[in-house]
Amino acid sequence: MIQPLAYIHPQAKIADNVVIEPFVTIHKDVEIGEGTWIGSNSVIMDGARIGKNCRIFPGAVVSAPPQDLKYKGEPSTVTVGDNTVIRECVTLNRGTALDKNTTTIGSNCLLMAYVHVAHDCIIGDNVIVANSVQLAGHINVYDFAFIGGGSLVHQFVEIGAHSMISGGSLVRKDIPPYTKAGREPVSYIGINSVGLRRRGFTNEKIAEIQEIYRVIFLKKYNITKALDIIEAEFNPTVERDEIINFVSSSQRGIMKGFGNS
Secondary structure: OEEEEEOOOOOEEEOOOEEEOOOOOOOOOOOEOOEEEEOEEEEEOOOOOOOOOOOOOOOEEEOOOOOOOOOOOOOEEEOOOOEEEOOOEEEEEEOOOOOOOOOEEEOOEEEOOOEOOOOOOOOOOOEEEEEOOOOOOOOOOOOEEOOOOOOOEEEOEEEEEOEEEOOOOEEEOOOOOOOEEEOOOEEEEEEEEHHHHOOOOOOOHHHHHHHHHHHHHHHOOHHHHHHHHHHHHOOOOOHHHHHHHHHHHHOOOOOOOOOOO
């Protein structure tokens, strides 16, 4: 299953049934799970920990050293979960000792062509990152998020679960869970109702989420007042508490409602 024109360091740990195409380069400190396919001309560098049944397309570079002047060559990793697809020319940089020491990509993700994921990012499960998205360092992307093509995301930004960001966005603020974000500057444009229905959320649950965000984004309250109202007037649910926790703990501040300052 390994083509003779590929280079694999003899100490790399390659599981059964891994397919490695010609002109692949695999460095020493690498682990690859069974059933994974590595396309021609990809480079898997030291610190890569790749799960089962992944597909890594030609030109991808996994676990390159971080583009961070504070990085001094310390050992660190990139972890990729099972069943994740990494398309052509994606670049994944490993972590730094000053933060998490690892960059993490979850399971069942799709990173489309030319995506860059910088050092110390955490991407959850079932995330889709469309073509040419650029993620700076220390970003968290939660489960089932979708980031539209050509978007640029500022370092330390948090992107909530089940959120959707339109293509070409400049994301400088946190994007709360279940929302859609777009326009410039990036703003609230509704909840991701189509995505939520696809994932089994009921109409009642979607309506609850929508009402919560009306208080946050459309009623012109400040964030503290909006959260007080939500806690007082909405029954505790997983979704309500997730929204409250995300908004209250935001370090960069959340995106604004459309038309709000």
